[in-house]
Amino acid sequence: MKYTFKGGTHVEEHKNTAGCAIEPMPVPATVSIALSQHIGAPCTPLVKVGDTVTRGQMIGSVENALGCPVHSSVSGKVIAIDSRNNAQGVPIQNIVIENDGQGTLCPDIVPLEGSYLDRSADELIERIRLAGISGMGGAMFPTYAKIRSALGKVDHIIINCAECEPYITADCRVMIEYTDRLVNGVKILMHIFGLDSAYIAVEDNKPESIAALERETRDFPNIKVCVCKTKYPQGDERQLMYALTRRQLPPGKLPADMGCVFFNASSCVAIHNAVVCGMPVIERVITVDGDCVNTPKNVLAPIGASFSDLIEFAGGLKKDPYMLVSGGPMMGAAQWDIKGPVIKGTSALLVLSEDQFTHYNEPSVCIRCGRCVKNCPMHLMPNYLVRFARLGKFDEAAKLGVMSCVECGTCSYNCPGHMMIVQHIRVAKGALRAKK
Numbered sequence: 001m002k003y004t005f006k007g008g009t010h011v012e013e014h015k016n017t018a019g020c021a022i023e024p025m026p027v028p029a030t031v032s033i034a035l036s037q038h039i040g041a042p043c044t045p046l047v048k049v050g051d052t053v054t055r056g057q058m059i060g061s062v063e064n065a066l067g068c069p070v071h072s073s074v075s076g077k078v079i080a081i082d083s084r085n086n087a088q089g090v091p092i093q094n095i096v097i098e099n100d101g102q103g104t105l106c107p108d109i110v111p112l113e114g115s116y117l118d119r120s121a122d123e124l125i126e127r128i129r130l131a132g133i134s135g136m137g138g139a140m141f142p143t144y145a146k147i148r149s150a151l152g153k154v155d156h157i158i159i160n161c162a163e164c165e166p167y168i169t170a171d172c173r174v175m176i177e178y179t180d181r182l183v184n185g186v187k188i189l190m191h192i193f194g195l196d197s198a199y200i201a202v203e204d205n206k207p208e209s210i211a212a213l214e215r216e217t218r219d220f221p222n223i224k225v226c227v228c229k230t231k232y233p234q235g236d237e238r239q240l241m242y243a244l245t246r247r248q249l250p251p252g253k254l255p256a257d258m259g260c261v262f263f264n265a266s267s268c269v270a271i272h273n274a275v276v277c278g279m280p281v282i283e284r285v286i287t288v289d290g291d292c293v294n295t296p297k298n299v300l301a302p303i304g305a306s307f308s309d310l311i312e313f314a315g316g317l318k319k320d321p322y323m324l325v326s327g328g329p330m331m332g333a334a335q336w337d338i339k340g341p342v343i344k345g346t347s348a349l350l351v352l353s354e355d356q357f358t359h360y361n362e363p364s365v366c367i368r369c370g371r372c373v374k375n376c377p378m379h380l381m382p383n384y385l386v387r388f389a390r391l392g393k394f395d396e397a398a399k400l401g402v403m404s405c406v407e408c409g410t411c412s413y414n415c416p417g418h419m420m421i422v423q424h425i426r427v428a429k430g431a432l433r434a435k436k
C-alpha cells in the first residue's frame, strides 16, 4: 500500500539531477555567515574584525532564547561584520571571513567517546544544540528545541524524505549517498525519545533512494521505510502525518500535540555528524538547476558560499536569467542578490529563464471551476479567500480559515483563471498578523 493524503496535485517533477552524484565544491575565497539561519533570536557575534578563526569554530551564539549557534565553514580571518539581505529580503548581520586555504579544523571538534547509547537524552540534545542544527528542509526551526518540546509526548518519529517540490533532488542524493549516516541519525533520535520504532517517508518517484534505505535498514525492522504516492505537497507535515497515521492536525496545534515529531533527511545526517563526530553544520547539499544553468548538479557547498559561487561551480549560465529562486518553484523565494549567501536551510538554487514563465494578456478571472477547492490539501476555499483578500476584507478571509493556509501554491498552480491566489493569501495573512 502506498501512503497518501486527501487533496493535493501532481506537479511537473523536473527532477533532472536525481542521477547527479553529490559534488563537493571548492571553498570560495570568502564566505559570509549569516547570524540568523533559524527561527528565533539572531546570534550575537563571538568574533570581531581582524580575528582569525578555524573551520567549525563557533562564531555566533544565542543565549537564553530560542536559536542556534553559527560556525565558520573555513579557516581564515574575519574581514567584516555587516548587514546583508537574507533570502526573504530581511537585513541580517553577516560575518565575512577570508579563507586562508588551510582548512584548519577547530580543536573543539571532538568525536564522542564510546557509544551514544551510554549517554543521556540531555547530553545528546546539548551536542545537537551546540552543532547549530536547524530544520534543513527549509523550515529552519532549531532541532534541539523541537526535540525538547516533543520529549515524552510522541509515539511516532517520522523522517520526512518526501522532497515533493519540483527540481530539488538534494535529499534524494543524501538518501542514496549518506544512507548510513542518515539511518544512524534516526537511531540516535529513537534513543533520545526512548522509542523503539521510526518511519522514513519517501515518495515513489525515488526508487534508488528507497532501495538504499531498505538495504540499510534490513536488520532493523523497527525502522520502516514508508513509500508514499508522489503528490504535492506530500512533504507538508500535516499531509505526511495523515498519510502515515491517519491523524489530522487541528489548526493551532503542533505535530507533537498529535504524537508525531518530524525530521528532515539532511537534518538526520547532521544529527549523526553532531553526536558521533562533534561536527557542526558547516556545509550542506544543494541542488543547482534551472534552464539557465550549464551543468545542473547536486553540490556539497560550504555555508556562507554565495549563490554566484554555486552557479560558477555549475558551469555558469547559458541563457539570460529571468528569476533566481532559493528553494523550489512552489514555495521558494525569488532572489534579487546573486551574492546572497547559502544558509543551513538552502536546499536548492534555481536559475530560470523567461521561457519558464507564462505571461497572460487577459486579466485573471475566477471562472468558478472549483478546482482550487478540490485540490487544497488544507480543505480551504481558496476561491473565496482570494476574493476577500483582493477586496481587503481580511477579517472575512480569517473567518474562512486563511491562517490555516500552508502557502503550498497548489491552488495557483491549477487555476485556469490564472488567479494569483497564494500571493493574495500571503498579503491577507500578513495583514492579519500585523493587526494581531
Ligand code: SF4
Pocket (backbone or CB within 6 Å): 365, 366, 367, 368, 369, 370, 371, 372, 373, 382, 383, 386, 411, 414, 415, 416, 417, 418, 419, 421
Ligand atoms: S481554480 Fe481559479 S478559476 Fe477555478 S474556482 Fe479556483 S480561483 Fe476560480
Ligand code: SF4
Pocket (backbone or CB within 6 Å): 375, 376, 377, 378, 379, 380, 381, 382, 404, 405, 406, 407, 408, 409, 410, 411, 412, 421, 422, 425
Ligand atoms: S489555499 Fe493555501 S493550502 Fe490551500 S492550496 Fe492554496 S496555498 Fe495551498
